[in-house]
Amino acid sequence: MVEVTLWGSLGAIAGGKSKVEIEAKDIRELFRKLAEQYPGLEPYIDRGIAVAIDGTIYRDTWSKELPEGAEIFLLPRLAGG
Amino acid sequence: MNFDPRYSGRNFTSVGTRPIRPDGVDKVTGRARYGADFNMAGQLVGRVLRSPHAHATIRKIDTSKAEKLAGVKAVITAADLPDLTDGDAAMYDILDNCMARKKALYDGHAVAAVAAVDARTARQALKLIEVDYEVLPHVTDVDEAMKHSAPLINDAIFTEGLEQKPVKPSNVTKRTQYGHGDIHEGFGQADFVVERSFKTEQTHQGYIEPHACVANVSSDGTADLWVCTQGHFVYRQHCAQLLGMEASKLRVTSSEIGGGFGGKTHVWAEPVALALSRKAGRPVKLVMTRDEVFRASGPTSATSIDVRIGARKDGTITAAEATLRYSCGPYAGTWAEIGAMTAFACYKLENVRTVGYEVLVNRPKTAAYRAPSAPMAAFAVESAVDELAKEIGMDPVEFRIRNAAQEGTRSSYGPVYGPIGIGPTLEAVKNHPHMKAPLGKNQGRGMACGFWFNFGGQTCTDLNIGMDGSVSLAVGTVDVGGSRASLSLVAAEELGIPYEQIKAVVADTSSLGYNDMTDGSRGTFSSSMATISAARNAIKVLRERAAQMWDIPVDDVVWEKGHAIAKGEKYDNLAALSLKEIAAASGKTGGPIAGHSELVADGAGVSFATHICDIEVDPETGSTRVLRYTVVQDAGKAVHPTYVEGQYQGGAAQGIGWALNEEYIYGKDGRLQNPGFLDYRIPVCSDLPMIDTQILEIPNPNHPYGVRGVGETSIVPPLAAIANAVSNAAGVRMTHIPMSPPRILAAIEAERGG
Structure with missing residues (x-):
């Protein structure tokens, strides 16, 4: 079980929660279960969400494991120049 | 992806040297094809x-x-x-x-x-x-566009992110919010509070091509x-x-x-x-x-930003907030959101809140411009930070050091930081001779910090070894700043051969797997990871071929300094086989030798910089001259230091133009008045001093060599560093970018009049 912090507008879609607990071993499973439990998040996941694991931001490595006790933070997927 | 990206702390032979870039001759002789x-x-x-x-x-x-x-x-x-x-x-x-x-x-x-x-x-x-x-009816100003009376650009847009779903369409496409703690409580603890509003005008990347x-x-x-x-x-x-x-x-x-910078x-x-x-x-x-x-094409946002920061007498920031309004052109964007995420990223804050508003205007569709949205936010925040330090009576560098984020700090955009370089850049600036150099009449010094995320992304690279032992490196990230040179150095490092033995090219879309854009400072970060992986795959083949040539088990063959070495006492008499010897025999040992890599490069590692600027202001005309400029930035590991320095200098040069001269000027008819380099003035060589650089190397734990992106962060601090310098020189706080002579003169005269 990992605790996932959602950024402001994402939290509003997840029923006003800023944190949710999900049983997930990696980013792929996290997104799948988030979409199952909070269907409103699915379009955001499709558009792209980045996951910060203990401060390191992952945008595409959906196989990245979510270590027990790690800080998991969802962020919008941003572009650079 | 079967590749371990973790930092290994190795010693380097090729990486960190400064060879001539492979595309250099063609570029200086006019043969390069744009x-x-x-x-x-x-x-x-x-x-x-x-x-x-x-x-x-x-x-x-x-x-x-x-x-x-x-x-x-x-x-x-x-x-x-x-x-x-x-x-x-x-x-x-x-x-x-x-x-x-x-x-x-x-x-x-x-x-x-x-x-x-x-x-x-x-x-x-x-x-x-x-x-x-x-x-x-049209609207081109970001603040005007937010008014209820403003002409509506798209009547299908209803503001996202509001607590109550709006019933009327709006030019504001989205509201976003970041932060933590309780800012009301934080401001209650403050002995000093600075509150200011700032504006920045729209600028273009100004690429020459x-x-x-x-x-x-x-x-x-x-x-x-x-x-x-x-x-x-x-x-x-x-x-x-x-x-x-x-x-x-x-x-x-x-x-x-010929330049892109996001455009x-x-x-x-x-x-x-x-x-x-x-x-x-x-x-x-x-x-x-x-x-x-x-x-x-796509210029950056015009912005309107309110900042409020409070601190105790001892110099500890107790609360910080900002409201950021960014123009998007006529289509929805996430530009204010990025500004809201980056605004206070340099600082360790218990109580922080940022709110961003994305605003439609009748201007071209906003595009990314080198660390998009961060320079404007940094201008507002770092100006207020400087002013607050002054009110408290602290040195601006010491004030920032006291409040700088560090490993374990919860960032203003959410996650807790790993190892980061803001503190070291500030310490380097504190000890830099530039900070101690004397200033003359009408001269001022400013400094400021900046942050950018950096990104990785999908990357594919092929490394092909010719029959003569020369190496072709085909990459899919466009070379915008010398990456063919840096990637050749990385291949040379892994293979243990000279840089000159490698030729890197940017392959077309039919020759290589998909690659994301060269943006987010990802070119060298991502493609170096793929090049390391491809080279290691090629080395595996080279070892297998050497084993065949010697007729020994491949497990008894190691790769060292560009040669296959047979290990163990019974192979003592076998002379090492060079890459060239193995390549020459490849037709008889299984055919061409190559290494390929397809991976997602993630964990780019955030980046920080601190800049110092000396400027002279003519109080009679408002004109300015940048006298001295220094960039201190963390590169993780500078693969080719000359090109890292070039990125630092380029970001500073663009920032100087943005801070002092560049702006889109619209007439009342909504038409752009200055669409040319005569009226939209970017800095030329004679406008700039030699820009000094200092590379810090705090390794990125998520790259085998410790590399971080370097291309974008260098444009984040200049607007603020220059604004602080001008404000110190002119004796009046500048709040509107660009600080063109008429604006400086008006500010000086208003101060005198007041």
């Missing part, structure tokens, strides 16, 4: 008709007269680019921006295009196209596109989707690039050129004029 340097037999000239109105309904377009003109081979409108975006709102915006459909949304918005046998005929044809416009492409659609439905871009694979995806093609049937080749991450003319070629049945070359680049 976007407009490519030509095809039978090629037509493409030209685009653009709206002269900031906001207008397109009632009718009559192209019949243009089509009848001798020499005109195709005329297109939005009807020739039907909507194939299948509900993808972002792609629809790109389509509409390439060719206006129902409304022209800004001065310069494309409404039709022609392909003709020569430029003169094409220009004549444009004059024969009749567009019936119904001119609508205009957008240019040659498109050739064949009658069998396949196509070629030669184009100046930061990401030919992304261009292929977008163009294929917009034109209803299979991506594999469109081969895109990237030319050399060449979006398609503008390319789908138009392809549609023209498809209709004409001939190749079409489309090159934007400078006027078109300014009016119809």
Whole structure:
């Protein structure tokens, strides 16, 4: 079980929660279960969400494991120049 | 991906040296081929008709007269680019921006295009196209656009992110919020509070090479596109989707690039050129004029930002908040959101809140510009930080050191930081001789910090070893700042061979797997990871071939300094085999030797910089002169230090132009008044001092060599560093960028008058 912090507008879609607990071993499973439990998040996941694991931001490595006790933070997927 | 990206702390032989870049000779002798340097037999000239109105309904377009003109081979409108975006709102915006459909949304918005046998005929044809416009009220100012009375740009837009769902459409597409703690409680603990409002005007990346492409659609439905871009694979995806093609049937080749800085991450003319070629049945070359680049490509946001910061007498910040309003052009964006995330990222804050508003205006669609959105936010925050330090009576560097984020700090945008470099850059600045140099009359010194995320992304690289032992490195990230040199150094490092034995090229989209754009400071970070992986895969093959040549088990062969070595006592008499010897024998040991890599490079690692600027202000005219400028930035590991320094200097130079001169000026009619380099003044060499640099190397734990991106962070601090310098020199706080002579003079006179 990992605790996932959602950024402001994402939290509003997840029923006003800023944190949710999900049983997930990696980013792929996290997104799948988030979409199952909070269907409103699915379009955001499709558009792209980045996951910060203990401060390191992952945008595409959906196989990245979510270590027990790690800080998991969802962020919008941003572009650079 | 079977590749371990963790930092290994190795010693380097090639990485960190400064060889001559492989593309250098061609560039300085004029042989390098940029976007407009490519030509095809039978090629037509493409030209685009653009709206002269900031906001207008397109009632009718009559192209019949243009089509009848001798020499005109195709005329297109939005009807020739039907909507194939299948509900993808972002792609629809790109389509509409390439060719206006129902409304022209800004001065310069494309409404039709022609392909003709020569430029003169094409220009004549444009004059024969009749567009019936119904001119609508417009708005170009970010604050004005937020007012309820403002002309509505898109009546289907309802503000996202509000607590209550709005019932009326708005020019504000989205509200976002970041932060933690309780800012009311934090401000309650403050002994000093600074509150200021700031504005920054819209600027363009100012790349010297205009957008240019040659498109050739064949009658069998396949196509070629030669184009100046930061990401030919992304261009292929977008163009294929917009034109209803299979991506594999469109081969895109990237030319050399004369600057991009985020402005060449979006398609503008390319789908138009392809549609023209498809209709004409001939190749079409489309090159934007400078006027078109300014009016119809993607500048950065204009902004309006309020900042409030409170601190105790001891210099500890107790609370910080900012409201950031960023213009997006006429299409939704996430520019204010990025500003809201980056604004306070340099600091360790218990109580922080930022709110961003994305605002539609009748200006070109905003595009990324080098650490997009961060420089404006840093300008506002770092100006207020400087002022607060002054009110408390602390040295501005010491004040920042006291409040700097460090490993374990919760960032203002959410996650807790790993190892970061803001503290070391501040310490380096504190101890830098620049900070101790004397200043003269009317001279001021400013310093400021900046943050950028950096990104990685999908990356594919091929490393092919020739029969003569020379190495071809094919990468898919466009070289915008010397990455072919740095990636060759990385390949040399892994293989243990000289840099000169390697030739790196940027492969076209039919020769290599998909690569994301060269943006987010990812070029060297991502492609070096893929190059390391490809080289290690090639070494595995080289060891296998050596084992065959010796007829021994491959497990007894190791790779050291460019040679296969047989290990163990029974192989003592076997002379090491060089890469060249193994390559020469490859035809008899299994064929070509290569290493490939396809991976997602993630964990780019955030980056920080601190800049120092000395400036002299003429109090009689408001004119300024930058006297000295120093950049201190963390690179993780500088693969080719000269090009890292070049990135630092380039960001500072662009920031100096942005801070002091550059701005989009619109008339009351909503038309851009200064779409040319005479009236939109970017700095030239004589405007700049030699920009000093100091590279710090705090390894990124998520890259084998510790590399971080370096391309963007250097443009984040300059607006603020220069504003602090000007404010100190002029004796009045500057709150509006650019600090052009009239604005400085007005501020000085207002201060005197007050």
